[in-house]
Amino acid sequence: MIDAAGLRVMRAIADEGSFTAAALSLGYSQPAISQMVRRLEARTGTTLVERVGRSVRLTEAGAVLARHAGPVLSALDAAEEEVAAIAGLRSGRVRLMAFPSASATLVPKALAMVKAEHPGVTITFSEAEPRESLAALRAGECDLAVAFVYEGTDLGRGEEDLDPFVTTPLLDDEVLLAVPHDHELAQAKNVDMAALKDETWIAGCPRCRGHLLQLASTAGYVPDIAYETEDYVAVMGLIAEGLGVAVIPDLILKTVHHEDVAALPMTPASRRHIVAVTTPDLQRVPAVKATLDALVASAQASNSKPSKAKR
Amino acid sequence: MIDAAGLRVMRAIADEGSFTAAALSLGYSQPAISQMVRRLEARTGTTLVERVGRSVRLTEAGAVLARHAGPVLSALDAAEEEVAAIAGLRSGRVRLMAFPSASATLVPKALAMVKAEHPGVTITFSEAEPRESLAALRAGECDLAVAFVYEGTDLGRGEEDLDPFVTTPLLDDEVLLAVPHDHELAQAKNVDMAALKDETWIAGCPRCRGHLLQLASTAGYVPDIAYETEDYVAVMGLIAEGLGVAVIPDLILKTVHHEDVAALPMTPASRRHIVAVTTPDLQRVPAVKATLDALVASAQASNSKPSKAKR
DNA sequence: TGAATCCTATAACGCGTAGTTATCATAAGG
DNA sequence: CCTTATGATAACTACGCGTTATAGGATTCA
Numbered sequence: 001m002i003d004a005a006g007l008r009v010m011r012a013i014a015d016e017g018s019f020t021a022a023a024l025s026l027g028y029s030q031p032a033i034s035q036m037v038r039r040l041e042a043r044t045g046t047t048l049v050e051r052v053g054r055s056v057r058l059t060e061a062g063a064v065l066a067r068h069a070g071p072v073l074s075a076l077d078a079a080e081e082e083v084a085a086i087a088g089l090r091s092g093r094v095r096l097m098a099f100p101s102a103s104a105t106l107v108p109k110a111l112a113m114v115k116a117e118h119p120g121v122t123i124t125f126s127e128a129e130p131r132e133s134l135a136a137l138r139a140g141e142c143d144l145a146v147a148f149v150y151e152g153t154d155l156g157r158g159e160e161d162l163d164p165f166v167t168t169p170l171l172d173d174e175v176l177l178a179v180p181h182d183h184e185l186a187q188a189k190n191v192d193m194a195a196l197k198d199e200t201w202i203a204g205c206p207r208c209r210g211h212l213l214q215l216a217s218t219a220g221y222v223p224d225i226a227y228e229t230e231d232y233v234a235v236m237g238l239i240a241e242g243l244g245v246a247v248i249p250d251l252i253l254k255t256v257h258h259e260d261v262a263a264l265p266m267t268p269a270s271r272r273h274i275v276a277v278t279t280p281d282l283q284r285v286p287a288v289k290a291t292l293d294a295l296v297a298s299a300q301a302s303n304s305k306p307s308k309a310k311r
Numbered sequence: 312m313i314d315a316a317g318l319r320v321m322r323a324i325a326d327e328g329s330f331t332a333a334a335l336s337l338g339y340s341q342p343a344i345s346q347m348v349r350r351l352e353a354r355t356g357t358t359l360v361e362r363v364g365r366s367v368r369l370t371e372a373g374a375v376l377a378r379h380a381g382p383v384l385s386a387l388d389a390a391e392e393e394v395a396a397i398a399g400l401r402s403g404r405v406r407l408m409a410f411p412s413a414s415a416t417l418v419p420k421a422l423a424m425v426k427a428e429h430p431g432v433t434i435t436f437s438e439a440e441p442r443e444s445l446a447a448l449r450a451g452e453c454d455l456a457v458a459f460v461y462e463g464t465d466l467g468r469g470e471e472d473l474d475p476f477v478t479t480p481l482l483d484d485e486v487l488l489a490v491p492h493d494h495e496l497a498q499a500k501n502v503d504m505a506a507l508k509d510e511t512w513i514a515g516c517p518r519c520r521g522h523l524l525q526l527a528s529t530a531g532y533v534p535d536i537a538y539e540t541e542d543y544v545a546v547m548g549l550i551a552e553g554l555g556v557a558v559i560p561d562l563i564l565k566t567v568h569h570e571d572v573a574a575l576p577m578t579p580a581s582r583r584h585i586v587a588v589t590t591p592d593l594q595r596v597p598a599v600k601a602t603l604d605a606l607v608a609s610a611q612a613s614n615s616k617p618s619k620a621k622r
Numbered sequence: 623t624g625a626a627t628c629c630t631a632t633a634a635c636g637c638g639t640a641g642t643t644a645t646c647a648t649a650a651g652g
Numbered sequence: 653c654c655t656t657a658t659g660a661t662a663a664c665t666a667c668g669c670g671t672t673a674t675a676g677g678a679t680t681c682a
Contacts, residue, residue: 366659367659
């Protein structure tokens, strides 16, 4: 019934003492004030302004409105300012999730960039496998996820539906074969997957295990998986001891280097796409957008050549 | 930029959890909410609502608006309620001024009536001669004045311009000739003003003095005014002691009765009109209107026959 | 007293906001 | 898989809320 504009007008009249002055102070024309007052009087059913000769004077009811104007308008201003702070990146909160090996360099660098450029933006970060982070994103417990997708592996495959999300490519990570330093293939330039039929395998995370199975399946056999662990330091150790070989993304190899392990390209070449995932809505939230931009910049600075945008 | 309606919508969305439910709770249609949110997002330049599958969830900025809605809206409601209280006569203040002899019965009765019917309305009352009360009315220091006008005396006469006011007739008060009980005319049914040429006169208030001068002037002489006092009790005393005669309104005679004074009609008949005066604006203020109505009722109950409305 | 000036009120008009209904597209759930 | 619930969009309407132009009073000053 009574709106903020009405209160602003009443306060201006109280302060300025005339319609004309009030109009001037609000940037309106004089008749606008006349009409606004009339509207307010019609709505409230009471006289608000006493037109006395040259000037005007507020009635009791009018004074009441003018008196309430201050608190209401300043509360509105406060709300507006707070939203503007978020929109202007002087404030904001982003909940970021990334898979463990992305945490090593990609994410820390991006966090530092955001903090440097927008000190008001706070980012809460937690590690999670793609499966979990996408679930969190879907559940609204996360604003931005850094995940990966194996090439060839169809994005969705039922469990991870990327349909409602927008994905931004960050890095293309080549998957290499890791063998002991003294392995017969250690010096090879390239190795065919089919040639590894009789090797003993070490698998990483469930997702990577699936990838291995798919690669072997394509080559026409089922790999002999002797060890499984999500700890890639352990994987490297196992390989170094000659207990097996493994397919490991280049990015991980760079992080957990082991001098007794050699890495070599495979045929067919296999890649892991590292992407940032969010929703169309969240992508437009300034703080989220800034973090996403920082991730892209971080990826470009750190390493390879991102491929073209997707979806 | 941000208005109360927007805050109300954001709060409803936060409370209800969906656009449809929010629309229902506000009595709007669902698209109205959709559009309102879009407008707000355009104005703030930020995403306020995250459309997640079936339902929606507020972003940080949206939550900020929803959080501010409470204080702002309740402040608005408070203002509205306060104005409604004044409009509904559950509250209100009236500054009433009346000339002294009206204070005796007319005003007290009216005050009692208002108090009985509208306990929330408080009336502040002070005595003042018509000249003062009208000046106060013009200066905005008074909402309602009870004044009088002598018949024949032109209302305005330069000094008391009733143009910007509205006057409501309350009583018609006949002006009588007051003489000592043992005066030669004391038993007369009627007395001609012209026959009083050689009397010694006692004048009341300045205004009444003016009236006396006009009556005498019409009759063709200048009265011999021996005493002047605004205190009508004193006037009666002077008359009773045989020190002179006076023209006194009937209403005053009823109030300050003196058994040694006789009152008789004069020719030409002269009347004093007692009126309530206010401004067109103030007349529409509920508390003022109620007081004015009470004055009219009080006048009708107490005495004579009010004449028809004026201006 | 009359002219000048400063107010407010009113009329006529235009535009944008904010509703409506109707229809479509998409998730969620049995 | 089909139903159902929910949000988005389009097209339309209306009126709230500004504008300019002009008229009507009130106050001041010569």
